[in-house]
Amino acid sequence: xxxxxxxxxxxxxxxxxxxxxxxxxxxxxxxxxxxxxxxxxxxxxxxxxxxxxxxxxxxxxxxxxxxxxxxxxxxxxxxxxxxxxxxxxxxxxxxxxxxxxxxxx
Numbered sequence: 001x002x003x004x005x006x007x008x009x010x011x012x013x014x015x016x017x018x019x020x021x022x023x024x025x026x027x028x029x030x031x032x033x034x035x036x037x038x039x040x041x042x043x044x045x046x047x048x049x050x051x052x053x054x055x056x057x058x059x060x061x062x063x064x065x066x067x068x069x070x071x072x073x074x075x076x077x078x079x080x081x082x083x084x085x086x087x088x089x090x091x092x093x094x095x096x097x098x099x100x101x102x103x104x105x
Contacts, residue, residue: 015046022050023057 008014022029032040032054037047056063 019050019053022054026058029054029058 008018011017018028018032022032029051032047032050037044040047042050052063055066
């Protein structure tokens with residue numbers, strides 16, 4: 001890719017080429033990751049798309065973990081509400097201790 005990424009991005013197929021190269025070359029992916037979108041003259045959405053594409057191609061296991069963490073983050077937003085809906089009087093230490101000893105037939 002001999003051009004400055006800002007110059008490459010201005011070409012008709014420039015963004016596609018940057019995205020392609022970022023998925024093939026760790027150094028290009030690292031530069032895109034380290035620089036702010038404003039320094040690359042890219043919109044935040046385009047910059048995020050480049051990062052996601054690079055990670056999924058260069059480190060697919062990491063991409064899976066990132067996706068899982070996003071799903072868990074969404075679920076954790078409901079935790080406080082769910083816990084606040086449980087009345088403290090429902091918890092009885094004697095019954096909680098029996099849970100470990102329960103046998104199903």
